[in-house]
Amino acid sequence: MNSVNLYKNYRDDLENLVFGVHALGMKKTMIVFGGEGVKWVLATVGVGFFLGMILLGPTYDVTTRKRNPAMLSNQLPDCSNDFFREFIKKHHRYPNDIQWNANYTDFSPLSCHIRLQNIKQCLKRKQIQKIALYGASQVHRYGLQLAETFKRAGFDCKKTKEERRKPIHRIDRDYFAAGNKSLRSKMMIGSEYVCSGCSSYQIVCKSNDFNGDVVHIEFISTENVNTTTLILKNTTVPPTYEHFIFDVYLGKSFPDLNVFFLPMNHIKRHPVERFVREFPATLLPLVKRVKPPKAEFFFIPGTSEFEESRSAKSRDYKNKLWYGLLATDAIRKLNSVLFSFLESDIMNLNSKISSFLDLTEVTASLGHLCKDGSHFDNQWYYTFWKVFLNVYCHED
């Protein structure tokens, strides 16, 4: 786009000129992000600055204006699964260059425009009755904020079941036996959790309008990709927890939407080579085998950690190196390995296997929302769903 066209688009719209002036203050940030879509931003900054100076002069108080990237983003393509796939085809990565709004309640890739979706209609259209979330303590929180999201979209949500771990690091076999005595008698514990704040739970959300649609959410605690937290003896099912979950526990009522948040905060405690060896040999083929063709499966990368936010309890981890890397660098590396294993499935429309933006990049500026070095205020988990669902629900 040349500057004449930009001028034509904007000459009648004073707000855009105002944004242009303000955008000058953001120029540095924009340049740092780089990547697709930055060209027009910089062009607009230039034109906006030029016109702003002529028409508004130096008396305009820039500081009272809030930045509003939405004003310009109408010219961008919508952020959708299609757009993501096209982007990946070209760049071999997700559009990870993002921008946050002023109070960190919303973000958007720089190269596409997030369009608001109706969540209730989306769940109905996609026939989603059961959602499973997998991961560790972060996902305990993602799950509660997903329910919060549904509440605000017109559902009444109630927690109906939760693991009662005794002791807290040992899986609750009764929860997973769900009353099946023969199954319960076969259960064995092979290893204990590290995580104490990640008991599995179920939440039922009922639409509060007349048709009363119901969506079941289950958080299934998972600390790595090939563990023995619970295994079955005397069966033909291979002895891992993940086989138990996918082959037996979810079995015939496989969730329509599955979001597996790779617990990189835990996985980084082991050499990257272990993940490189295990993920493509265990979890990924298992999921591909058990997943009904229509069920959708997302593998979500890990978030950043913050050395300066480590609490007294996690003081020992401050600036700790994990096989030579600081926590966030280790997680970023794991995220990129994850993407490389998934790229061909993401590009295959029939696989219904996807991933999402590299969350170490997305959360890199959320240090102020992080209390203990790795977990965030609810605001992050809520915002994740807002953006994720607006992309997921976009009709391609």
Ligand SMILES: *[C@@H]1O[C@H](CO)[C@@H](O)[C@H](O)[C@H]1NC(C)=O
């Ligand atoms: C953040 O800003 C948006 C508008 O930019 C506003 O709607 C929202 O209420 C604000 N949120 C908080 C937590 O301040």
Ligand SMILES: *[C@@H]1O[C@H](CO)[C@@H](O)[C@H](O)[C@H]1NC(C)=O
């Ligand atoms: C109980 O578990 C066994 C596996 O041990 C399974 O074969 C059986 O179908 C289950 N029963 C019910 C009612 O789900």
Ligand SMILES: *[C@@H]1O[C@H](CO)[C@@H](O)[C@H](O)[C@H]1NC(C)=O
């Ligand atoms: C294993 O299961 C078979 C049939 O399900 C049963 O006959 C046998 O006694 C079981 N063995 C053990 C060691 O539990």
Ligand SMILES: *[C@@H]1O[C@H](CO)[C@@H](O)[C@H](O)[C@H]1NC(C)=O
């Ligand atoms: C996965 O875990 C099982 C059980 O501990 C183990 O026997 C197997 O070797 C592991 N697979 C890989 C690829 O490491």
